Each structure stands twice: as structure tokens, then as C-alpha cells.
Amino acid sequence: MSVEPAGQHTVRRLNAALVLGEIAATPGVSRAALAARTGLAKATVSTVVDRLVAARIVAEGEPMRRAGPGRRASGLALSPLGPHGLGVEIGVDYLACQLVDLAGAVRFQRITAGDNRNRKPSVVLTAVARLIKAATRAAADAGVRVGGIGVAVPGLVEQDTGLLRVAPNLGWQEVDIAREVAERTGLERVEVGNEADLAAVAEWRRTGLADFVRVSGEIGIGAGIVLDNALFRGVRGFAGELGHVSVVPVGGDRCRCGADGCLETVAGQEAILRAAGVASIEDLTTRLSTSDGPAVAAVAGAGRVLGTALAGLINVMDVPAVVLGGTYAVLEPWLREPVLAALGERVAEPVEVLRSAWDTDAAAHGAATAAVQAIMADPDAFAERVADQ
Amino acid sequence: MSVEPAGQHTVRRLNAALVLGEIAATPGVSRAALAARTGLAKATVSTVVDRLVAARIVAEGEPMRRAGPGRRASGLALSPLGPHGLGVEIGVDYLACQLVDLAGAVRFQRITAGDNRNRKPSVVLTAVARLIKAATRAAADAGVRVGGIGVAVPGLVEQDTGLLRVAPNLGWQEVDIAREVAERTGLERVEVGNEADLAAVAEWRRTGLADFVRVSGEIGIGAGIVLDNALFRGVRGFAGELGHVSVVPVGGDRCRCGADGCLETVAGQEAILRAAGVASIEDLTTRLSTSDGPAVAAVAGAGRVLGTALAGLINVMDVPAVVLGGTYAVLEPWLREPVLAALGERVAEPVEVLRSAWDTDAAAHGAATAAVQAIMADPDAFAERVADQ
Numbered sequence: 208m209s210v211e212p213a214g215q216h217t218v219r220r221l222n223a224a225l226v227l228g229e230i231a232a233t234p235g236v237s238r239a240a241l242a243a244r245t246g247l248a249k250a251t252v253s254t255v256v257d258r259l260v261a262a263r264i265v266a267e268g269e270p271m272r273r274a275g276p277g278r279r280a281s282g283l284a285l286s287p288l289g290p291h292g293l294g295v296e297i298g299v300d301y302l303a304c305q306l307v308d309l310a311g312a313v314r315f316q317r318i319t320a321g322d323n324r325n326r327k328p329s330v331v332l333t334a335v336a337r338l339i340k341a342a343t344r345a346a347a348d349a350g351v352r353v354g355g356i357g358v359a360v361p362g363l364v365e366q367d368t369g370l371l372r373v374a375p376n377l378g379w380q381e382v383d384i385a386r387e388v389a390e391r392t393g394l395e396r397v398e399v400g401n402e403a404d405l406a407a408v409a410e411w412r413r414t415g416l417a418d419f420v421r422v423s424g425e426i427g428i429g430a431g432i433v434l435d436n437a438l439f440r441g442v443r444g445f446a447g448e449l450g451h452v453s454v455v456p457v458g459g460d461r462c463r464c465g466a467d468g469c470l471e472t473v474a475g476q477e478a479i480l481r482a483a484g485v486a487s488i489e490d491l492t493t494r495l496s497t498s499d500g501p502a503v504a505a506v507a508g509a510g511r512v513l514g515t516a517l518a519g520l521i522n523v524m525d526v527p528a529v530v531l532g533g534t535y536a537v538l539e540p541w542l543r544e545p546v547l548a549a550l551g552e553r554v555a556e557p558v559e560v561l562r563s564a565w566d567t568d569a570a571a572h573g574a575a576t577a578a579v580q581a582i583m584a585d586p587d588a589f590a591e592r593v594a595d596q
Numbered sequence: 597m598s599v600e601p602a603g604q605h606t607v608r609r610l611n612a613a614l615v616l617g618e619i620a621a622t623p624g625v626s627r628a629a630l631a632a633r634t635g636l637a638k639a640t641v642s643t644v645v646d647r648l649v650a651a652r653i654v655a656e657g658e659p660m661r662r663a664g665p666g667r668r669a670s671g672l673a674l675s676p677l678g679p680h681g682l683g684v685e686i687g688v689d690y691l692a693c694q695l696v697d698l699a700g701a702v703r704f705q706r707i708t709a710g711d712n713r714n715r716k717p718s719v720v721l722t723a724v725a726r727l728i729k730a731a732t733r734a735a736a737d738a739g740v741r742v743g744g745i746g747v748a749v750p751g752l753v754e755q756d757t758g759l760l761r762v763a764p765n766l767g768w769q770e771v772d773i774a775r776e777v778a779e780r781t782g783l784e785r786v787e788v789g790n791e792a793d794l795a796a797v798a799e800w801r802r803t804g805l806a807d808f809v810r811v812s813g814e815i816g817i818g819a820g821i822v823l824d825n826a827l828f829r830g831v832r833g834f835a836g837e838l839g840h841v842s843v844v845p846v847g848g849d850r851c852r853c854g855a856d857g858c859l860e861t862v863a864g865q866e867a868i869l870r871a872a873g874v875a876s877i878e879d880l881t882t883r884l885s886t887s888d889g890p891a892v893a894a895v896a897g898a899g900r901v902l903g904t905a906l907a908g909l910i911n912v913m914d915v916p917a918v919v920l921g922g923t924y925a926v927l928e929p930w931l932r933e934p935v936l937a938a939l940g941e942r943v944a945e946p947v948e949v950l951r952s953a954w955d956t957d958a959a960a961h962g963a964a965t966a967a968v969q970a971i972m973a974d975p976d977a978f979a980e981r982v983a984d985q
Contacts, residue, residue, distance in 0.1 A: 363944070373944075418831045430912065434831065441914020442807045442823065443945065448911040453904050453942060456843060466942045515842045519905075520912050522837040523819065525830020553842060553855045555752070555762075556834065 219255075222247060223587040226255045230265055231309070231583065235282035256283065262590035263352075264289045264309065264582070285309040290354025290582050290589060293342050294575030295335055296402055296567075297360050297384075299323060299376050299426045302331075303568055304338045306346055306353070307575035309583065311412055315345040318567060328382045336391035343394070354582045354589060356394060357574030358384055359402040361427060366444030369399040375463045376426045398577065403447055404438055405573030407431025409565055410530050412576050420526050421563065422449060422517065423533030424479075427463075428471050432526065450475065452516045470516045474509040476534050482508065488534055495541050503541060510542040514549025521554050532563035608644075611636060612976040615644045619654055620699070620972065624671035645672065651979035652741075653678045653698065653971070674698040679743025679971055679978060682731050683964030684724055685791055685956075686749050686773075688712060688765050688815045691720075692957055693727045695735055695742070696964035698972065700801055704734040707956060717771045725780035732783070743971045743978060745783060746963030747773055748791040750816060755833030758788040764852045765815045787966065792836050793827055794962030796820025798954055799919050801965050809915050810952065811838060811906065812922030813868075816852075817860050821915065839864065841905045859905045863898040865923050871897065877923055884930050892930060899931040903938025910943050921952035 222245075229244050230236055238256055242249045259265040266286035289309045296303040300322045306315035317338060323331050339356065346353050362374025371382040385397040407421040411433045422430045428450030432439040440446055450471040451464050459468020460478075472478055476488065482505035485491045494502035517529055529546070531539050539562040550558045563569065582589050611634075618633050619625055627645060631638045648654040655675035678698045685692040689711045695704035706727060712720050728745065735742050751763025760771045774786040796810040800822045810820045817839030821828040829835055839860040840853050848857020849867075861867055865877065872894035874880045883891035906918055918935070920928050928951040939947045952958065971978050 432912075439913075442916055443914055445914040445945065446912060448914075451911050451942065452908040454845060456845070456901070456904065464944070469942075512845070515845065516908075519841040519908055522840050523821075523835060523909050524828075524913065525832055525835040525837075527831055553840065553858075555853070556832065 220585055220587040222251060223255050223259065223590070224584055226252060227259060227264065227583060227586045230259075230283050231285055234284040237282050241283070258590050259586055262289075262586070262593045264586050264589065287312075288349075288351050290352045290579075291346055292575035292578030292580075292582070293339060293346070293353045293356045294405070294571040294573065294578065295338055295356070295358045296405070296570040296574065297323060297331060297335060297358065297377070298402070298567065298570075299361055301567060302334060302338055303571035304342050305568060305571045305575045306342045307572065307579055308351070309579055311576065311579070313572070314349065314351075315342050316568065316571075317341065323377055328379050328387070332384065332387045333391060336388060339388065339392050339394065343392075352593075353394075355578030356388070356397045357405065357578045358388065358397060358399045359405040359570035359574045360384065360399060361402045361425075361429070363445050363448075364399050364401050366440055369397075371399060398574075398581070400574060400577065401429070401431070401444070401447070402570040403429025403431040404440065405431070405571075405577060406532055406563075406565065406569035407433050407530075408438060408573035408576050408580075409569045410532070410563060410573075411436065412572070413564055414530070414561070416528055416530075418526055419528035419530055419559075419561075420447075420449075420517070420520060420524075421530040421532050422513070422535060423531075423563075423569075424474065424476050424513075424535040424538075425533045426476060428475055430520070432524070434524075434526070449516060449520060452519060454512050454516055470512065474513040474516075479505055479509045479534075479538075488537060492537060495538075506538055506541040507545045510545030511549050513542070514546035515553065517546065517558075518550050518553035521550070521558060525556075526558075527556065528559040528561060530561045530563050532565065532569060536563040536565075609974055609976040611640060612644050612648065612979070613973055615641060616648060616653065616972060616975045619648075619672050620674055623673040625673075626671050630672070647979050648975055651678075651975070651982045653975050653978065676701075677738075677740050679741045679968075680735055681964035681967030681971070682728065682735070682742045682745045683794070683960040683962065683967065684727055684745070684747045685794070685959040685963065686712060686720060686724060686747065686766070687791070687956065687959075688750055690956060691723060691727055692960035693731050694957060694960040694964045695731045696961065696968055697740070698968055700965065700968070702961070703738065703740075704731050705957065705960075706730065712766055717768050717776070721773065721776045722780060725777060728777065728781050728783065732781075741982075742783075744967030745777070745786045746794065746967045747777065747786060747788045748794040748959035748963045749773065749788060750791050750814075750818070752834050752837075753788050753790050755829055758786075760788060787963075787970070789963060789966065790818070790820070790833070790836070791959040792818025792820040793829065794820070794960075794966060795921060795952075795954065795958035796822050796919075797827060797962035797965050797969075798958045799921070799952060799962075800825065801961070802953055803919070803950070805917055805919075807915055808917035808919055808950075809836075809838075809906070809909060809913075810919040810921050811902070811924060812920075812952075812958075813863065813865050813902075813924040813927075814922045815865060817864055819909070821913070823913075823915070838905060838909060841908060843901050843905055859901065863902045863905075868894055868898045868923075868927075877926060881926060884927075895927055895930040896934045899934030900938050902931070903935035904942065906935065906947075907939050907942035910939070910947060914945075915947075916945065917948040917950060919950045919952050921954065921958060925952040925954075 242252045292307045294305045303318045363372040369385045384399045388397045410421045430447040430449035451469045455468030460472040462469035483502040631641045681696045683694045692707045752761040758774045773788045777786045799810045819836040819838040840858045844857030849861040851858035872891040
């Protein structure tokens with residue numbers, strides 16, 4: 208029996224993604240091996256590969272950058288001169304930018320400090336545009352294209368429109384960041400995402416964990432959830448608002464969100480510093496390293512409550528691992544035990560608690576990675592854009 | 597440019613599901629219209645349809661069962677004589693069974709009362725096997741096949757193996773229900789699932805809601821989550837354990853799960869009855885209907901706490917609707933306002949609160965529906981089994 212494919216165009220795009228995925232997974236692979244691995248006809252593989260090579264997504268016959276023992280030194284591989292992803296994070300007190308190649312290597316990075324809470328969106332977005340232009344120039348100097356731009360923000364982003372609904376800790380509301388950036392740079396294809404989500408993408412990239420929640424304590428508390436190797440965004444893109452889960456049912460402090468007794472009011476950075484009687488995270492870690500009683504108790508108390516809130520998330524979502532990021536990564540040596548104790552009391556299955564290996568560059572890296580993923584998932588669309596130019 | 601499909605076998609199966617989905621969505625559709633709607637070649641459509649008709653999944657040229665005004669009275673439609681799904685629920689105090697056709701119509705139903713907490717798994721599973729045999733006989737008498745069997749249980753079911761890990765309210769641990777049922781009935785293809793999950797499938801079927809959480813209060817509290825028209829099971833199949841989220845951080849009652857201050861200890865059926873000073877749900881609704889103070893206060897208090905726990909779930913998962921099922925459906929007139937008030941305080945986006953239209957048959961219907969969905973998702977595999985016999 209012979210059955211026609213479900214639409215030639217769709218099949219072509221799926222085949223391109225399939226072939227590229229195999230090339231990414233087995234650098235140095237030959238066309239013949241690709242046909243054997245994918246089950247596609249050799250002629251099909253050749254057509255797809257030619258197109259990927261023409262778009263410079265794939266390089267053929269070059270020495271491999273990551274050749275290991277026993278691997279062939281040539282064949283097909285992701286091109287280091289292929290399209291790069293450009294990621295920017297608008298932090299509460301910094302801007303970060305990364306340029307990442309198809310294999311995930313960082314090709315350009317810049318972080319500029321500065322309190323964005325005291326600045327209008329238009330001022331901050333002009334600085335963002337400058338950063339994007341600098342990274343784009345760096346890409347051009349290296350002879351590579353920027354294939355997509357991602358911007359990470361500390362707020363609720365509508366999944367469908369990319370609109371920043373509200374960023375409480377910046378004091379921003381209803382900002383169309385993609386449009387503002389496009390107006391300032393002339394660059395389209397700007398994807399806006401939540402910083403905790405994009406930091407989780409970076410974590411996924413580095414750890415290879417398929418399922419985890421990454422929770423970070425900063426001015427606010429954010430959670431990014433990865434399930435089955437994909438970001439879990441929720442129906443409207445607002446998932447992961449762990450900071451506003453109720454942890455003090457009666458008599459809790461008022462939160463910036465308007466409710467009382469949210470996790471942020473007890474386990475947020477400011478609450479921890481207040482409970483420890485210190486002014487900064489540096490002061491806190493200094494005291495913790497000398498086993499200062501109030502400092503250790505403040506972090507342990509926050510850890511218990513954080514662990515209880517995470518247990519609730521795990522009981523409803525069934526996620527087997529937690530990654531502590533941001534300030535929580537800094538405090539991990541003192542947070543780990545109380546978090547594990549609270550999880551152990553409330554969750555039937557074992558939960559792994561890990562410390563993030565990322566610094567403040569996590570969300571910018573995740574935003575750049577997301578742009579790269581979009582190309583890897585549909586390389587044919589990128590090849591078409593290149594062919595049209 | 598021409599590209600070969602990504603494996604003939606896979607394409608054939610995908611095409612069969614595609615064609616069947618179109619037939620289900622547009623009963624009375626012609627072969628020509630199917631080709632136009634799917635983009636498949638007419639010859640392909642005919643091959644697929646012939647196979648579906650041979651397997652009795654699709655009927656051709658028969659008068660339609662659900663022909664409405666303006667619809668054609670013949671053409672292709674799901675066959676009422678096609679494979680049926682058989683669903684069983686092992687409740688804490690009843691067994692329920694349903695036989696459901698491809699279009700979702702209930703063809704056979706039986707519910708038997710009896711407290712399963714005082715019975716060994718082997719005794720209960722023998723009763724389950726009798727129920728399955730009765731339903732299978734009813735199917736044979738009607739001239740239809742049972743295409744798959746689902747069993748719903750009030751406990752944690754391992755997604756990969758189907759093993760019932762623990763059902764606290766039955767007092768069961770580590771029961772391989774699929775194997776036990778197969779031994780007693782000779783029937784393979786038994787899928788075991790969590791009752792809250794399968795009740796959510798039934799709710800999805802009746803409401804058409806794409807994204808919601810269905811929470812039901814019985815002896816325990818269960819939540820079934822549907823996202824993007826699919827059940828959300830979590831990594832190991834244990835998602836939806838809302839009953840064990842912490843709601844009393846300090847000094848809460850001990851829960852059956854071993855932790856303190858779980859939602860079940862405050863908003864479970866027993867806790868509500870105790871707070872209202874009554875012995876049964878019937879007594880409670882009688883008092884509520886006369887606006888008895890302690891009864892109204894007990895339900896309102898439970899509703900506030902339930903709403904706060906649901907707000908936590910919604911803040912981390914971003915789900916826009918809640919369906920109250922089981923005892924909560926009975927109490928909905930008195931629960932609704934306090935639940936909405938708690939949600940309104942803690943969730944930025946509006947959340948819809950609905951009352952389930954199902955009675956105790958929800959999970960059995962969901963289990964039967966899941967069996968039907970498995971056939972609809974891969975009709976070619978079913979056709980192959982039929983052809984092999």
C-alpha cells in the first residue's frame with residue numbers, strides 16, 4: 208500500500224528539522240549515515256542537506272570543532288558561521304546581552320549595571336537597542352547573521368502577543384517591547400519572554416535535565432518550569448508565579464501584588480535580609496560564613512517556607528527536580544537542608560535539589576537559546592528567508 | 597522540489613487519524629470533501645476510508661444518527677457499531693462501569709454500591725472482572741467490539757507501568773490492576789489511571805473546555821488538569837495532588853498522607869462535616885438549605901481555603917477555569933462565592949468557576965473515553981488488529 212504524505216510543504220519542513228537534529232546530535236555524520244538514521248531516501252537527504260549548507264546552517268567537510276576520540280574529523284556539522292541567537296535581559300538593576308551560536312557557544316557578551324526601576328521604559332529600551340546594535344555589529348564583524356532576537360523581562364508576558372502586561376519590580380505596565388525594539392533597531396523577529404522562563408531554558412541547556420523547576424530569588428521570586436525538555440508556559444504564558452502562592456494564611460504581610468502572605472513576603476531577598484538584620488546579600492553571606500545565629504535562622508526559615516511552596520508545586524505538577532538560581536544559588540549551602548526537609552515531609556517521591564551553575568547571564572543566554580531553538584525547529588523557514596534575500 | 601515522506605508506516609497512521617478526525621468533526625462528509633479538507637490525494641483518502649470501513653470504525657452511506665437540519669443524510673460517519681470503550685471506576689464506596697461508543701454516547705452503565713475500604717484488592721478486582729464481563733456481554737449482544745478498557749482508581753498510578761503505587765483511602769499499595777484484571781477476564785489492553793484525571797477527561801468531553809482544573813471533594817480531594825485539550829499527568833503520572841498542598845503552615849491536623857495541615861484536613865468532606873457538626877452530606881445540604889449558621893460557615897471556611905489552594909495552582913500553572921466536582925458540585929451553591937473571593941484576591945487574571953454536570957459516573961465515563969481516544973488517535977493500529985483476527 209502506498210499513501211501520499213500529508214502535504215508536501217509540511218513534510219519538507221519536518222524533514223529539514225529531522226535531518227538538522229541528527230546532524231546536531233552526531234557531528235561529523237555523513238549523508239549516507241543520515242539516510243540510514245532517519246529512514247529518508249538518500250536523494251531526499253541530499254536535497255535537504257544542500258539547502259541547509261546553502262543557508263550556512265550546516266557546514267560540510269570542515270574540520271569539526273568538537274571532534275572527540277574515535278569521531279570522524281569531517282562530514283556534516285552545525286556551522287559555527289551559521290545564524291546566531293541574540294538574547295537580552297532587562298533586569299531590575301542591569302542589562303545583559305549574549306550572542307550564541309547554533310551549538311550553544313557564547314560568541315559575545317555584555318552586562319551593564321544600572322537601576323532600571325528609576326527609568327522610563329523608553330529610556331531603558333533605547334539602551335537595549337544600543338546593546339542589540341553592538342551585538343549585531345559583533346556578529347557582522349565575525350561574518351555571521353543574527354537569526355533571531357529574544358528579550359527577557361521580569362514580568363508577565365502575554366504568550367500570543369508578546370505584550371509585557373506588567374513588571375511590578377520595574378513599575379512597568381502594558382509595554383510592547385518587540386515593537387519598541389523594532390522601531391529603534393529596524394530589526395523584526397523580536398520574541399519577548401519572562402526572565403524566569405528563559406533562565407530555565409539556559410539551565411536546561413547546561414544541565415540536560417528534561418524535567419525541573421528553576422526557582423530564583425531576586426527582588427522578586429520567579430519560577431521557570433521545564434517539562435519533557437520544553438518550557439511550560441501555561442495557557443496565557445503566565446505560569447511559574449510561585450512568588451505569589453499563599454504561605455501565611457492569616458496575618459501575613461502585604462505583597463507588592465496586592466495580596467497578603469505571598470511567598471515573596473517571607474522568602475524574597477528583602478524579607479530574608481530584614482529577618483537577618485543585614486543590608487545586602489554580601490553582608491548576609493559574610494555572616495553566614497561565620498555561622499551568625501540570626502543570619503542562619505533567617506535563611507533556614509525562608510528555606511522551610513520556600514520548600515513548602517515548592518512541595519505544593521511538585522504535588523500538583525509532579526516535577527522531580529528543583530534548581531536554585533539567582534540569590535538562592537548564592538545561599539544554597541544554607542538553604543539546601545531546610546528546603547529538602549520541607550520537601551521530604553510533603554512529597555511522596557524523592558526530589559533532587561540542585562544549585563544553578565549560571566550567574567546573572569542566565570536569562571540572556573536563555574533568550575538567545577530560544578532564538579536558536581526556533582531556527583533549529585524550522586530551519587527550512589530560515590533557509591527560505593536567506594534564499595529570498 | 598519533491599521530498600519523500602518521513603517513513604511510510606508513520607505517514608499511513610497519521611493519515612488514518614487525520615481522515616478519521618475529519619469524519620468525526622463533519623459527519624456525512626464525502627470522500628471528495630475529505631480530500632479537499634485534508635489536502636490528501638483522492639486515492640489516498642479512498643485507501644484510508646476503505647480500511648476504516650472494513651474495521652467498522654467508519655460507516656458509509658448509512659442514515660446518520662445525529663443528522664441536523666441542513667446536513668446531508670448520508671456519507672461517511674463514525675459507526676455506531678464501531679469499537680466501544682469500556683470504563684470502570686473503583687470508588688471508595690462503589691464500582692461504576694460504562695460502555696461508550698466512538699461518538700461518546702453511553703451504551704451500557706452499571707453502578708454497584710459497597711464499601712471497598714473493608715475489602716482486599718483480590719476481592720474487589722474479582723467484582724471488577726464480573727462488571728467487565730457483563731459489559732463485554734452487553735457489547736456482544738449489541739454486535740459491537742470492546743476496543744479498549746480503562747480502569748480508574750483513587751490513587752497514584754505510575755504512568756509508565758500502570759502500577760497502582762498507593763491508594764490511601766482504599767488502603768491499597770503496589771497493586772498491578774491491569775495484570776489482575778487480565779488474569780480474571782482474559783482481556784488485555786487494560787489501561788489504569790487516576791480517577792481525578794479520568795473524571796477531568798469526562799468533563800472535557802462534556803464541556804468542550806480546552807484548559808481547566810477539575811477539583812472534586814470526596815473522602816479525599818483530587819484534581820484533574822486538562823491543558824490544550826489533553827490531560828496533564830506530570831512526569832511520573834502523579835500530577836494533581838492538590839489535597840496535600842499545605843494550607844495550615846503551623847499547628848495543622850495530621851493528614852492520612854503523614855504530613856500536617858494538608859488541604860484535605862481542612863476542606864475534605866470529613867473536615868467539612870465535622871466543622872458543620874453533621875454526619876452526612878445529606879444532613880449538611882438540608883441544613884444549608886435552611887441557612888443554618890454553622891453549616892454555612894463550615895462550607896464558607898472550606899471554600900476560602902480551597903480557593904487559596906486553587907489560586908496557588910493557578911499561579912504556577914496558569915489555568916483559566918475551575919470545575920467543582922463530586923461533593924464540591926453538590927455544595928457549589930454555597931462554595932462558589934468563597935472560592936471566587938479567594939481566587940480574586942490572589943490571581944491577577946479572571947478565573948471561571950463552574951459546576952460539574954457529572955455525577956458519580958464521571959471517572960468511569962472518562963476511562964471509557966480515554967479508551968475511545970486511543971482508538972481515534974491511531975485507528976490504523978486497531979484496523980490492523982481486526983485484520984489479523
